[in-house]
Amino acid sequence: MELTHKILIGNLREHSRIAAEDIEQIANLTSVVRQFEPNEDIIRQGDIPKAAALLLSGMVGRYHLLNTGQRQYISFHLTGDMPDSQGLFLEKMDHAVCAIGSAVIAFIPHSELHKSFKLRPQLGFAVWRETLIDAAIFREAVTNNSARPPLARMAHLFCELFYRARASGLTRQNRFALPVTLVQLGEALGMAIATVNRTLQQIRTEGGADFLDGELTVKSWDKLANTGRFDPLYLHLRNRSLR
Amino acid sequence: MELTHKILIGNLREHSRIAAEDIEQIANLTSVVRQFEPNEDIIRQGDIPKAAALLLSGMVGRYHLLNTGQRQYISFHLTGDMPDSQGLFLEKMDHAVCAIGSAVIAFIPHSELHKSFKLRPQLGFAVWRETLIDAAIFREAVTNNSARPPLARMAHLFCELFYRARASGLTRQNRFALPVTLVQLGEALGMAIATVNRTLQQIRTEGGADFLDGELTVKSWDKLANTGRFDPLYLHLRNRSLR
């Protein structure tokens, strides 16, 4: 089985039951793989994509570009995610997707996916479910950036990313690759870079985590989850425990 | 044709082509209608809904309840919207939905919808598309609440609501019903009530809109759209012009 298929199946299985027939259907999908450099755009605002991106490795971010020039990151995505799945049913991109660190992407033609969804509705439902979880993550981001003070806000983002990374088997011990810059962290959390830095130090000394050299190390999950007032319900994972 | 069916079809048609067979399928759906009082919860965080809500009239809001007790509104919904469509494929509600002003809701059993989607994949795709537009609205809310200063932030929300209301034929001239309180506005935009009030006055004097007695009047669309730096791309409406 090809890597693309394996990763897609693995990702769908985190939230859905996938039947043998669905797997067969997935195995028929073709894809084109391409590598992207850090900071390189994968899709831009206004584009009309004809293929869906599946992240095979690395990390990507979705962002809005404001007419003031400032950038707002909406979400970050890890191996297995389909960061532009909305393109399946919405013509024009209302946001952009770029590589954070270097990323490998498989592009699967929309036409093939549409056909598969018609043949195997359950497969469509599984992908639909993924897009709904994306939406849940956006909602949480609204709340996080609007209602939580800097320390809790940053801790919450770290919790989410660690949790998702762990669910996808991307953590080694209590750490995982998080190749974002402080500027990007600020653009995601809606805070100035100076605040990002100081908050990071606070998390280091009292928040239970350490962000260093593009790696996040969770020194105390309980402390971090508590600081970020993190409740993973919104991630809708089958296995919700973490320790 | 029943009101429920008519409203559902009308709403789906804003973004999708609906075939005669799809309409037949919709006409088979049963529903239970119920009225909700202002501020009454329709679904709560943690609930496991078995039917999807379709808003027949009035306005509802989705919100998160934080363990600090504070409330964060994520989005507002108008006639025709399905504010908990995520429940179709995600078991447990990660947020709540409540009536803003009084609202009439039709509940359509998930089982019937699932069956319809299997029989008519295109119908499923149309509803899927709606959930993707919801997601786009959430993304915009992230950006709005994180990256825009109070005046632009509030103007942007007003633009969005007016635009959506107009697309659904809910505006009379340049005004429409917006039965939110200042507190709720603050809980949506992530600002303190005092700021909400002062910003509201600023919008009145220089922003091109007037919010009074549960009604929003757009005195100058150009001014308002400019103040909110509003670009309706993310609403993915067929007809994008407004004047």
Add this chain to the structure above:
DNA sequence: CGCCTACTTGACTTACTTCAAAAACAGTGG
């Protein structure tokens, strides 16, 4: 009339932004 909720206003405080500059680090080429 009195109660409750929603809105308004003013004064004070502070947490965060902005600005500025330095230190650390990575990559490049001599």
Add this chain to the structure above:
DNA sequence: CCACTGTTTTTGAAGTAAGTCAAGTAGGCG
């Protein structure tokens, strides 16, 4: 191997926008 450039991170100081607090007004309803 070491200067040179550019980027990222760090730190400090100053300014301010928005939050908090508190009190008062207005409107709706029993």
